[in-house]
Amino acid sequence: LWQDVLAQGKDTLPPGAADIWLKTCLPLSLEGGVLALDVPNVFIKEQIQSRFLVPLQELLLSRGVAQGVELQVASEIRPNEQKRAEAAAQLVVPKNGLNPNYVFDTFVVGKSNRLAHAASLASAESPGVAYNPLFIWGGVGLGKTHLMHAIGHYVSENLPGAKVVYVSSEKFTNELISSIQNNRTQDFKAKYRSVDVLLIDDIQFLADKESTQEEFFHTFNSLHDAKKQVVISSDRPPKDIQRVEERLVSRFEWGLVTDIQPPDLETRVAILQKKAELRGYVVPEDVIFFLAQNIPSNIRELEGALNRVVACSELNGEPISTERAAEWLKDIIRNVLRGPVSIDLIQHLVAESFGIPVEELSSSKRTSDLALARQIAMYLSREYTEASLQQIGYGFNKKDHTTVLHACRKIDELLKNDLRVKSIVDNVRKKL
Ligand code: ADP
Numbered sequence: 482l483w484q485d486v487l488a489q490g491k492d493t494l495p496p497g498a499a500d501i502w503l504k505t506c507l508p509l510s511l512e513g514g515v516l517a518l519d520v521p522n523v524f525i526k527e528q529i530q531s532r533f534l535v536p537l538q539e540l541l542l543s544r545g546v547a548q549g550v551e552l553q554v555a556s557e558i559r560p561n562e563q564k565r566a567e568a569a570a571q572l573v574v575p576k577n578g579l580n581p582n583y584v585f586d587t588f589v590v591g592k593s594n595r596l597a598h599a600a601s602l603a604s605a606e607s608p609g610v611a612y613n614p615l616f617i618w619g620g621v622g623l624g625k626t627h628l629m630h631a632i633g634h635y636v637s638e639n640l641p642g643a644k645v646v647y648v649s650s651e652k653f654t655n656e657l658i659s660s661i662q663n664n665r666t667q668d669f670k671a672k673y674r675s676v677d678v679l680l681i682d683d684i685q686f687l688a689d690k691e692s693t694q695e696e697f698f699h700t701f702n703s704l705h706d707a708k709k710q711v712v713i714s715s716d717r718p719p720k721d722i723q724r725v726e727e728r729l730v731s732r733f734e735w736g737l738v739t740d741i742q743p744p745d746l747e748t749r750v751a752i753l754q755k756k757a758e759l760r761g762y763v764v765p766e767d768v769i770f771f772l773a774q775n776i777p778s779n780i781r782e783l784e785g786a787l788n789r790v791v792a793c794s795e796l797n798g799e800p801i802s803t804e805r806a807a808e809w810l811k812d813i814i815r816n817v818l819r820g821p822v823s824i825d826l827i828q829h830l831v832a833e834s835f836g837i838p839v840e841e842l843s844s845s846k847r848t849s850d851l852a853l854a855r856q857i858a859m860y861l862s863r864e865y866t867e868a869s870l871q872q873i874g875y876g877f878n879k880k881d882h883t884t885v886l887h888a889c890r891k892i893d894e895l896l897k898n899d900l901r902v903k904s905i906v907d908n909v910r911k912k913l
């Protein structure tokens with residue numbers, strides 16, 4: 482990967498940067514999105530910092546390698562040096578705060594995100610007109626931020642004068658607080674009430690922040706009245722957002738509320754193929770399929786696994802194969818299939834309580850006890866494992882995740898007043 486960066490750097494970084502300066506550095510680690518580089522001495526470090534740290538960070542970001550760089554001089558780590566290294570590691574935020582990789586072109590559309598994608602595209606094509614506000618919710622790493630940035634890029638390109646602001650609700654809160662401290666609330670209001678498209682991410686973080694909610698309420702009203710587009714994301718649907726004022730939550734439902742579900746197997750394969758292609762990785766088809774099948778449906782982890790496999794193959798000089806990938810990803814895969822509580826374990830315990838052979842749970846037999854046992858096992862798998870509905874379905878030989886969804890609802894219902902079901906479930910819970 483580093484060699485790749487150097488090769489690319491020849492064209493995109495200032496002359497000499499890659500051939501003279503960066504060539505002397507060695508990649509040390511890549512953790513938490515920060516690439517640590519071992520730099521031979523303080524002089525070289527200062528040269529890199531003053532001449533092309535920002536373009537280097539942008540290059541790494543655009544290649545999806547890292548979000549920040551930390552320069553370490555192995556022999557001379559002095560206290561203030563340390564501080565400077567920290568400053569250097571600050572994440573690069575491109576001018577408009579939008580990640581250049583998060584565009585519609587790189588977003589793979591599948592059943593699980595089709596509506597959210599279509600609604601985002603519509604809002605990007607005619608901001609303020611189609612759906613206002615557009616509210617997108619879904620679990621972590623499923624593409625909410627990607628879609629919001631894509632809207633931002635699209636509008637900026639197609640309506641050049643438009644003012645697009647992307648902000649996380651945390652940053653919104655911090656900006657408000659600092660504007661109050663510095664007597665600059667007027668500037669804050671002016672900034673947010675004059676935008677054409679406001680993209681506000683992870684709104685659930687406004688919980689309990691009353692004055693921020695108040696301010697956001699007014700911002701929202703003023704933008705909405707002026708027919709300016711507001712796009713909001715959250716990890717849950719509006720009605721489940723707690724400790725946020727009712728009047729605000731009800732406004733979230735004025736426009737369109739749409740969700741993103743964990744991707745199914747085909748979509749996971751397509752996403753991996755897309756990511757591999759974008760990064761110029763050559764990964765055999767069966768390995769892509771292996772990753773898609775075995776990694777939790779969180780797309781961020783899927784991407785991480787792909788990066789890890791490619792990096793391991795390069796570092797070890799070994800070609801990528803399913804066997805090697807399984808080895809390199811041992812820790813991740815074990816968590817899914819054989820974690821502390823696995824679907825398998827749950828199946829065994831439930832089968833035991835019913836006195837039925839465990840294989841029957843994955844059969845297609847439908848006697849009433851068996852059906853109940855199967856539903857309880859699915860319900861507990863949902864509760865105790867990280868597996869998606871789809872993955873739980875596979876665990877029971879069911880292609881369709883709606884069976885699992887149905888089972889979960891059914892057991893939820895039964896637990897309210899069916900004492901037998903309640904005692905079985907409690908019993909298995911104790912053993913877990
Ligand atoms: P969220 O904001 O929902 O937690 P992100 O938007 O940050 O998730 O997505 C996590 C990662 O997964 C990003 O790198 C993003 O590019 C990628 N990703 C998510 N959904 C898709 C998709 N449908 N196609 C391609 N990449 C995706």
Ligand code: MG
Pocket residue numbers: 625626627682
């Ligand atoms: Mg996000």
